Amino acid sequence: MNEIKFEKRKTIEQVEESTELAPKFDQDGLIPVVTTDFSSGEVLMQGYMNEEALKKTITLGEAIYYSRSRKNLWHKGKTSGLVQKIKEIRIDDDQDSIWLRVDVQGGASCHVGYRSCFYRSVPFGDDNSNTVLKFEEKEKVFDPKKIYGDTPNPTKL
Amino acid sequence: MNEIKFEKRKTIEQVEESTELAPKFDQDGLIPVVTTDFSSGEVLMQGYMNEEALKKTITLGEAIYYSRSRKNLWHKGKTSGLVQKIKEIRIDDDQDSIWLRVDVQGGASCHVGYRSCFYRSVPFGDDNSNTVLKFEEKEKVFDPKKIYGDTPNPTKL
Numbered sequence: 545m546n547e548i549k550f551e552k553r554k555t556i557e558q559v560e561e562s563t564e565l566a567p568k569f570d571q572d573g574l575i576p577v578v579t580t581d582f583s584s585g586e587v588l589m590q591g592y593m594n595e596e597a598l599k600k601t602i603t604l605g606e607a608i609y610y611s612r613s614r615k616n617l618w619h620k621g622k623t624s625g626l627v628q629k630i631k632e633i634r635i636d637d638d639q640d641s642i643w644l645r646v647d648v649q650g651g652a653s654c655h656v657g658y659r660s661c662f663y664r665s666v667p668f669g670d671d672n673s674n675t676v677l678k679f680e681e682k683e684k685v686f687d688p689k690k691i692y693g694d695t696p697n698p699t700k701l
Numbered sequence: 702m703n704e705i706k707f708e709k710r711k712t713i714e715q716v717e718e719s720t721e722l723a724p725k726f727d728q729d730g731l732i733p734v735v736t737t738d739f740s741s742g743e744v745l746m747q748g749y750m751n752e753e754a755l756k757k758t759i760t761l762g763e764a765i766y767y768s769r770s771r772k773n774l775w776h777k778g779k780t781s782g783l784v785q786k787i788k789e790i791r792i793d794d795d796q797d798s799i800w801l802r803v804d805v806q807g808g809a810s811c812h813v814g815y816r817s818c819f820y821r822s823v824p825f826g827d828d829n830s831n832t833v834l835k836f837e838e839k840e841k842v843f844d845p846k847k848i849y850g851d852t853p854n855p856t857k858l
Binding site: 548549553554555556559560561562563564565568576578580584585586587589590601602603605630632633634635636637638641643654655656658661662663664665666667668669675676677678679680697698699700701 | 705706710711712713716717718719720721722725733735737741742743744746747758759760762787789790791792793794795798800811812813815818819820821822823824825826832833834835836837854855856857858
């Protein structure tokens, strides 16, 4: 297996209009990643990768993120079995954002037990005196207690 | 018009399982936003909002981001006419990421002239000796020079 190489960022034209992969990592060494379900198009989650996570994701064909709270690589689904098999990787115009299109084994992606992490909507428009979130998913796909047991909840206040 | 109020983040259960809007902004005061086309489901762009941008987006029903390079609010489409009309706003489990589903006037969203900012794919899998991006969109929807003129290109190296 050959080592993936990223190109140096030389010109705006190279970054935007060429076929060279020259991703930009931010001051913390991270690039944001949005992950959608290949079949439904639904956004499942938003995460981050560092250089190593992106290289391993490209090589393995499964999503590997960088966990900012745990400060390590995070092979999504290794605990829960909900591995994300990659169908397509896209990169944006200035190459500072990644879009993964994946198949999720088990059909659920969210640690709370829902299909998507984005299971609630925010009302909008003129009459926003009462901003009450609406549950767009009514039932959990799995019981997180059964899957994760006593693993600490990743949500931080 | 009433002022939008965000709740204080009190417990993990409140953040994940309740109907209270309690978004988390990072150390720079920002929350990442992924924007998809309401009809096609395609990811159009990934950006950021600060507290003011999120409140204005909810009130106006059009996407207002925070530009990290220009350090100000950015009412998407005000220059190009490619305004993003909001159809749905979603927030994720731990309320630190926003998903906007929008209709884009003019059908294009990317400053380079393509429909989506994610117009190139990254090959993946075992044989990655030759990482050459592939153009998934073949033709630009508009000519950026005609739309933006001499406005500085937002892409940073």
